[in-house]
Amino acid sequence: MIAVIALAMLLFVADHAGAASGRQPPPPGAFKGAPSQLTRFTTAELTRGFLALAFGSDLRIGAAPVGIRRFDRPIQLQIIPGGSVDRTAAMRRIVEDYASRVPGLQLSLAAEGAPADIEVRLIDEKNFRAALQAAFGVNVAKAFIARTDPQCMTSVKSSVEGVILSSVTFIIVDKGDAVFLDCAYHELLHAFGLSNHDQKNPWTTLNQNRMVGYLTVYDSALLTVLYDPRIPPGMTRARARAALPAVIEDLKLAVPARGR
Numbered sequence: 266m267i268a269v270i271a272l273a274m275l276l277f278v279a280d281h282a283g284a285a286s287g288r289q290p291p292p293p294g295a296f297k298g299a300p301s302q303l304t305r306f307t308t309a310e311l312t313r314g315f316l317a318l319a320f321g322s323d324l325r326i327g328a329a330p331v332g333i334r335r336f337d338r339p340i341q342l343q344i345i346p347g348g349s350v351d352r353t354a355a356m357r358r359i360v361e362d363y364a365s366r367v368p369g370l371q372l373s374l375a376a377e378g379a380p381a382d383i384e385v386r387l388i389d390e391k392n393f394r395a396a397l398q399a400a401f402g403v404n405v406a407k408a409f410i411a412r413t414d415p416q417c418m419t420s421v422k423s424s425v426e427g428v429i430l431s432s433v434t435f436i437i438v439d440k441g442d443a444v445f446l447d448c449a450y451h452e453l454l455h456a457f458g459l460s461n462h463d464q465k466n467p468w469t470t471l472n473q474n475r476m477v478g479y480l481t482v483y484d485s486a487l488l489t490v491l492y493d494p495r496i497p498p499g500m501t502r503a504r505a506r507a508a509l510p511a512v513i514e515d516l517k518l519a520v521p522a523r524g525r
């Protein structure tokens with residue numbers, strides 16, 4: 266789930282077959298029972314997923330967003346430990362996974378207590394409602410919970426030009442490995458700017474009918490596109506749609522249309 270906040274603007278998103286091919290088992294570190302993944306996609310499959318996930322969100326407060334939302338600077342992420350199960354080291358590994366797989370994020374862990382672009386708060390489920398209220402106020406928390414019945418959540422504050430100013434993510438640590446891993450990988454995608462869900466997309470972690478719990482080839486490709494200089498903050502959907510095929514092909518993220 267997610268909330269996106271612009272200057273006078275808040276967006277929220279809640280959670281819980283084509284020609285793609287190249288099936289692979291889940292990677293080491295995935296939870297028991299995690300789904301396998303497809304690893305080869307066409308330009309059309311990546312374009313469709315990107316347009317569905319980079320625009321829109323569950324709940325918005327403030328002005329309508331103009332287009333793409335993402336950071337326009339190296340991203341510093343701060344993990345704020347908490348909860349009854351210590352997941353700090355696991356969370357750190359997830360951040361390192363994103364940083365190495367998607368270099369365009371320029372993602373690194375902030376020193377303890379240093380200002381950060383993304384704050385990841387590890388909490389127990391019983392404190393989730395109170396944490397949301399403390400962060401966003403009683404009314405926003407109530408509206409979000411009523412609308413989405415969330416388990417984890419992210420709020421994204423962006424400028425009206427589409428530059429993300431800061432993100433805050435709440436991850437539940439005391440409901441087992443699967444919930445933690447699924448939340449952590451899913452919510453970070455929101456925090457970086459993929460703020461929507463797509464319940465019809467069988468490849469993304471941002472399909473709320475799936476639990477994935479690792480960074481799939483598909484989602485890492487979408488993030489790589491989002492952080493390409495040719496897809497700047499504020500880019501409209503129409504311009505993104507026109508630009509995406511050349512960007513995806515140039516980055517060699519798709520398999521060629523023939524010979525698959």
Ligand SMILES: [Zn+2]
Nearest residue numbers: 266267279280
């Ligand atoms: Zn979500």
